[in-house]
Amino acid sequence: MLRGLSRAGLGAIGSDENMIAAASKYGFQTVDVDAKGLIDRNGLEGARELLAKNEVSIGSIGLSVEWRDTEEKFREGLRRLAEEAAAAAALGCRVCCTYVLPATNFKAAHFAVIATRRLRTCAQILGAYGISLGLEFVGPHHLRTAWANPFLWTVEETLDWIAAIGEPNVGLLFDAYHWYTNGLSVADIDALSPEQIVHVHINDAPDLPVEEVRDNGRLYPGEGVIDLGGFLGALNRIGYKGSVTQEILSAEAPTQSPEELLVRSQQAYDRVYKAAGLA
Amino acid sequence: MLRGLSRAGLGAIGSDENMIAAASKYGFQTVDVDAKGLIDRNGLEGARELLAKNEVSIGSIGLSVEWRDTEEKFREGLRRLAEEAAAAAALGCRVCCTYVLPATNFKAAHFAVIATRRLRTCAQILGAYGISLGLEFVGPHHLRTAWANPFLWTVEETLDWIAAIGEPNVGLLFDAYHWYTNGLSVADIDALSPEQIVHVHINDAPDLPVEEVRDNGRLYPGEGVIDLGGFLGALNRIGYKGSVTQEILSAEAPTQSPEELLVRSQQAYDRVYKAAGLA
Amino acid sequence: MLRGLSRAGLGAIGSDENMIAAASKYGFQTVDVDAKGLIDRNGLEGARELLAKNEVSIGSIGLSVEWRDTEEKFREGLRRLAEEAAAAAALGCRVCCTYVLPATNFKAAHFAVIATRRLRTCAQILGAYGISLGLEFVGPHHLRTAWANPFLWTVEETLDWIAAIGEPNVGLLFDAYHWYTNGLSVADIDALSPEQIVHVHINDAPDLPVEEVRDNGRLYPGEGVIDLGGFLGALNRIGYKGSVTQEILSAEAPTQSPEELLVRSQQAYDRVYKAAGLA
Amino acid sequence: MLRGLSRAGLGAIGSDENMIAAASKYGFQTVDVDAKGLIDRNGLEGARELLAKNEVSIGSIGLSVEWRDTEEKFREGLRRLAEEAAAAAALGCRVCCTYVLPATNFKAAHFAVIATRRLRTCAQILGAYGISLGLEFVGPHHLRTAWANPFLWTVEETLDWIAAIGEPNVGLLFDAYHWYTNGLSVADIDALSPEQIVHVHINDAPDLPVEEVRDNGRLYPGEGVIDLGGFLGALNRIGYKGSVTQEILSAEAPTQSPEELLVRSQQAYDRVYKAAGLA
Helix, strand or coil: CEEEECCCCCCCCCCHHHHHHHHHHCCCCEECCCHHHHHHHHHHHHHHHHHHHHCCEECCEECCCCCCCCHHHHHHHHHHHHHHHHHHHHCCCCEEEEEECCEECCCHHHHHHHHHHHHHHHHHHHHHCCCEEEEEECCCHHHHHCCCEECCCCHHHHHHHHHHHCCCCEEEEEEHHHHHHCCCCHHHHHCCCHHHEEEEEECECCCCCHHHCCCCECECCCCCCCCHHHHHHHHHHHCCCCEEEECCCECCCCCCCHHHHHHHHHHHHHHHHHHCCCC | CEEEECCCCCCCCCCHHHHHHHHHHCCCCEECCCHHHHHHHHHHHHHHHHHHHHCCEECCEECCCCCCCCHHHHHHHHHHHHHHHHHHHHCCCCEEEEEECCEECCCHHHHHHHHHHHHHHHHHHHHHCCCEEEEEECCCHHHHHCCCEECCCCHHHHHHHHHHHCCCCEEEEEEHHHHHHCCCCHHHHHCCCHHHEEEEEECECCCCCHHHCCCCECECCCCCCCCHHHHHHHHHHHCCCCEEEECCCECCCCCCCHHHHHHHHHHHHHHHHHHCCCC | CEEEECCCCCCCCCCHHHHHHHHHHCCCCEECCCHHHHHHHHHHHHHHHHHHHCCCEECCEECCCCCCCCHHHHHHHHHHHHHHHHHHHHCCCCEEEEEECCEECCCHHHHHHHHHHHHHHHHHHHHHCCCEEEEEECCCHHHHHCCCEECCCCHHHHHHHHHHHCCCCEEEEEEHHHHHHCCCCHHHHHCCCHHHEEEEEECECCCCCHHHCCCCECECCCCCCCCHHHHHHHHHHHCCCCEEEECCCECCCCCCCHHHHHHHHHHHHHHHHHHCCCC | CEEEECCCCCCCCCCHHHHHHHHHHCCCCEECCCHHHHHHHHHHHHHHHHHHHHCCEECCEECCCCCCCCHHHHHHHHHHHHHHHHHHHHCCCCEEEEEECCEECCCHHHHHHHHHHHHHHHHHHHHHCCCEEEEEECCCHHHHHCCCEECCCCHHHHHHHHHHHCCCCEEEEEEHHHHHHCCCCHHHHHCCCHHHEEEEEECECCCCCHHHCCCCECECCCCCCCCHHHHHHHHHHHCCCCEEEECCCECCCCCCCHHHHHHHHHHHHHHHHHHCCCC
16 A cells, blocks of 8 residues: 555645655655646656656546536536546556535435436546546535535445446545544455555544544544554555555644654654554 | 326226227227236237237336335346346337336435436346336425435436436336426427437326325316326427326226226327317 | 538538538538637637527537547547537537448457447547537448458447447437448338437439449439438438538549539539428 | 366266265365256255355356347347346355357457447346356457457457446456467466456366367366466466366366366366465
8 A cells, every 4th residue: 555645734835746755755655636737837758757756656636527516517627627637647647536525505316316427427538548536435424414415425325326327447535534434444444345445545533522523623644543553454454555645634724844744744654554564 | 199098097997908908999009007917918929919909009017126125125126127128028018117206215315326226227128128218207296295305306307317327218207297296388398309208197187286286186187277288289299209198196996987987088088189289 | 400511512611610601691500510619719709609690500510539549549539529529519519420430450349349438438528518429320332341340331230339339329420322322221211210310411422333332422412313302301200300411522622613512502402302392 | 266166177067066065075165056046946045055054155157148149039038137146146146257259250340339238238237136247258269260250359358348348347257278378478467456357267278389279178277288376376466366166178078987077176276276376
């Protein structure tokens, strides 16, 4: 499993180019950045060299298509998806992710069928470039009532949705925070096969009743109460080989410098990989 | 457009064989019966002869697969679908229909994605035998709150669902009662193309506020307030060529004899076809 | 059925803007032009006004994606498809077409499965913008041996291919020349439903043994031996309502001026529409 | 990886019930038998007990649907598929396999698109019961010209076909004989992911020029020239965990008794598992 970084948790890390260099310096192997932007600014060869020089690859790009709103916005965003997928593929990235909010202001069943169709189209386009689509189920309880109608948030629901989408290249983005807030266990990971998981996020949760854990109250791995040793151990055991990417969403910007945050992140990974017997 | 009969509205009409003979006698061209049962009882050649002799064809079979409940029940019912589709196809029937309740006790979004996958599988099996699947949206308002969570009931929602199912052989079962209780107009029919409609039901509604119209309070065509002339005229104008099948769901069994009900049905059709300029 | 023009047969007609004006002047209602180019040069509002002012709409855009060659070229072209589809949709065009050569230098079965997957992806993207994909089967016999291995060229084969692609928005581009060179009859059209046909080409063939008719030896409608009255009559009878677009592929550029060719085209349409009882 | 037996190579082994007992006795963990027949003869509980008592599970059932011939035969066979899938699922079997002949008397491209659609329908039905469909590419050179037109036989072609079929539950049946006769290497296995392989056959080939190796000239594992240590080692390395099932197709029935053949099979497995470092 590859150690990965996203911007969330690194403070004012600066450009994607900076983040790539920082990831390399602090022992990370993948970064979640905008592949097309990297090529636009550096050229294809420049972007490839930058990644190669730093021995870093792209863990996942984000799905920029807005599939949760009007058909007009969906169509507008879809215009760019193939370009973005081509850019990601050109840099060796095989994953594109989006998150699924657990509630919606739309009528839930209607939104479900519209979103099924939209994500199928996105998956087909991504698939043409050899890229898988990861759907991130979202666990924090407060979000389940943050919009009018409940949507999907459990692993089972998300797997059922993936079956409805029906494309071979769709899987889970499995985030430790959502695993924890959904009350899941190591056995729930053991029940999955590795191809069902296309990306992993890692982070930690404060020692609060699980119902009170806020989506933007995340801690660095090992600084909270989630059994990340069990989490990583199970992912490794079932054969997951992709990125394990840090994502620390917080209500306020961190006060430490990017360098301090990178050291903290590196130590966090050392700690939880060791706890998982992977160090 | 073909004049069709279902059991609903004919009282104790007896066997499907009886209904076929009655349909023929009273000027109807199609019947909605169980094709497989007809073959089981009469043999394939016998069933064909019975239909040919009466110059009646089968308008639609019903989807016997239970797609609204547990996975176990779905799988159980699915075992028989190909046999039933093969029987229908052997008798020249090209349509299989099911209705969509406007509410569900399941979590709506989760049920939507599970049902999407299940109906796709049904559509694929039916498609192998040249049969289309018709989804009947259901309009009466009281049913929208008859189960815990709202599901799908408008034409737009149903068409969006058909797009999510994603198979070429899925369309609408368009029922005059649901057209009326959904507050739709002739223009809403004119906006459709004929291949979006695979089957039609006809019936009439009492002169009540539309919110109070009950699903099982249906009248014979022309005995109520629905603009059936406009309904049939629009279907004919857009090029619909299939069955227009009477379906009179009522709270209590009709008191007239089957013969009286058949006469009443025949006259009802004469009246509304004439109102539509089709007589 | 709408009278439509393509460039093929109009000589040096100049820009698409010129062709739109010419179509209008000579009684045509649709043109097959590049929607995105029209918007790029005139802006969206300018393009809309140009079409509205001339009372002309776009019959079909061409599929620019190269689906018949390497995966690299396919992916390269796919990057632009959503933009082109969005442009077409913005101008009210609902059709995008491509032709199917009846032979290939690739191993036929392998090419068939690769092309199935590629065209499904194209159809999905087009479908997101409400656009149908038309596949033009190609009849002239000499092309069946112009490459190493036979591919698909009959209506039946093409419909079977459309079923394999499996998307609801794929249909036939039905060209009079290919209908004729495939030895088809009016009954073959009568057996189709209108939604199976998304675009029509019209032209005529010289009085030669059908095996010797060359793909680029086409005549103006009514100047050859094809029963275009029967062709158009059948299309109208089954309910086809889209464009009937002239496409005169010829070995050498026409010697007449564009104006003369437009007059000739207009008279050709008058003739064959009259022969079909449609004038 | 589980040691599995099929009938091919066991001589007159008798009933499936006999084969289950024999598999158990000689150290095999799976058998390829007809699940529905087992239930028909023993009842569901009886069949489950028989398997449990012998500590044997079903590796794969065969796809009984005839997808290589007329539409009529396809539809006829399809009627039984859901029943067979339900039976397999009830006994815990998750795999159903069919083989792909490398040539066909049909026009190759047309057959490819028809078969794509048919196998998609089969895969959907199997998928409803949690069963994957394995496609066995077939390597022996003489079969490539045994029918009029070349079809598909390489891994790449078969994977491209699986992508065209487009269902998530379709993968390869990987047979050592076809791996060898296609001239494949250990690196070709290493390039696959485990979910691309749903079943494995093992056997050996005589020391002949590879072009002369006959499909029904197979030897027991370790008695020929195939690098089965490399084959099994690579399958294990990529994470394949399913059955490795012996299939010894021979021109003439074996002369040894079933017991002798079972001992020979058991020793064959001991030998090649040891060569792969798996013993």
